[in-house]
Amino acid sequence: MPDMSRVLEHARIPELPNPYYGKVRDNYDLPADATHGPRRIIISSDRLSAFDRILCCVPWKGQVLTQLARYWFDATADICPNHVLSYPDPNVVLGRKLEILPVEMVVRGYLAGTTGTSILTLYKRGQREMYGHRLPDGLRDNEALPAPIITPTSKAFDGGHDEPLTAEGIVAAGLVSQAQWDQLAEYTLKLFARGQEMARSRGLILVDTKYEFGLDTDGRILLADEIHTPDSSRYWIADGYEAAFDAGTRPPSFDKDVIRAWVAARCDPYHDPIPEIPAEMIAETARVYIEAFERITGTAFVPDSSGVTPLDRIRANLAPFFG
Ligand SMILES: Nc1ncnc2c1ncn2[C@@H]1O[C@H](COP(=O)(O)OP(=O)(O)OP(=O)(O)O)[C@@H](O)[C@H]1O
Ligand SMILES: [Mg+2]
Structure with a gap:
């Protein structure tokens, strides 16, 4: 005990x-x-x-x-x-x-998830346009996406619930500038690619994750909070993914x-x-x-x-x- x-x-x-x-x-x-x-x-x-x-x-x-x-x-x-x-x-x-930016940079490599804002949930409801991306027809549960996508949500500072956003919506609402968005998106995709590659070399699949960024006193964008922890990310065990995917069951993960x-x-x-x-x-x-x-x-x-x-x-x- x-x-x-x-x-x-x-x-x-x-x-x-x-x-x-x-x-x-x-x-x-x-x-x-x-x-x-x-x-x-x-x-x-x-x-x-x-x-x-x-x-x-x-x-x-x-x-x-x-x-x-x-x-x-x-x-x-x-x-x-x-x-x-x-x-x-x-x-x-x-x-x-x-100064934490009010956008949670969620990035996803697979059609997965269980919550109301997860892309699998939306996809199964028949939605193909989500978070400003168009997903192809015919994807199956837990399938790899053609390429990772960013599915940003607003960071609710008052305990409110995250809402799905698009890049255009974020910039239009003035949450961040276009230049800041471009930098955030570039960092997000590069960090996720590094995470996926390193996870893969350890027999793991980094399925999705969330980053928080903030501005320092010079206005420079820095990665804040935590990165690629089990609390901010979903991992699957690579060995066992194929069989689960074929069977239509949930791939093995850290339980x-x-x-x-x-x-x-x-x-x-x-x-x-x-x-x-x-x-x-x-x-x-x-x-x-x-x-x-x-x-x-x-x-x-x-x-x-x-x-x-x-x-x-x-x-x-x-x-x-x-x-
Ligand atoms: N470098 C940083 N500067 C300022 N705030 C930060 C920094 N890194 C992380 N934070 C913030 O510190 C808090 C960390 O605590 P924790 O994650 O437990 O809070 P929380 O109750 O989950 O709130 P949240 O929903 O905002 O994550 C978060 O609000 C996070 O946004
Ligand atoms: Mg937190």
Whole structure:
């Protein structure tokens, strides 16, 4: 059974300024000083979020996500500059604080997905025009698209729901300029191509993902947030894809959604109280996140083994930033 005493449920640190407690990450903005522009401390907790709420905590999840994002930030820095300044702790990114652009750059390589905004859902309803793209007739569930497409949504800053957009609509609405859009689209497609190619070399298929970008104080576009983590991306296991595709079943993937499915089968997850999640299911989900890290990077996951709790360790590592 997982040792839940070593879980990072939250990273509320009163000595740090300007908190923003997100669904999964706890963030603090450090104001600009004489030597640095504005910076943001982004701490990944172990919270598992779905249905716009927190279901439970999964041991090591925050460390896995931080280290996976690190792997991909390093592997893509030649394509696109990113927000990272340093990694003061296994669960923490110190980044440049950016003005996040109000567009989520979703990119998809396959006809897949289950939500109302997924292209498979729209396609099965008979739609062929979506997000400003025209898809050919005759595509089957989970088939590779002729080429990856960007299916942007607006970034709802008030907890509202993402809405499907087109490039023209985004520019017309003034969310970003045409020149910014062109740069975002170029970065998005290049990052995704690199992700797909590297995943493929590890026996994985990067199916779709989401990027967030922001502007630095010079107006330069940088990649923000996280990249190619299991929380922002869908991966399939390449070995097994063909057979599943032929059979019309869902390709094998990192099965990290068992808790989500278990909860949805037992209550109205948007309104009812969340039932207590079995400890074995939490342990299994932790195992899946670690497996994802190891499959994607080809290196062993090294869980932090310092004697203190993760929160005490993070506090110690962030003490230099206390006001
Ligand atoms: N470099 C950055 N500068 C400013 N904000 C950032 C940066 N990188 C990420 N963010 C923002 O920090 C937050 C990270 O926390 P988290 O993802 O848990 O929030 P959230 O509740 O999911 O909110 P959101 O729905 O906006 O993602 C996000 O709002 C993300 O847009
Ligand atoms: Mg988020």
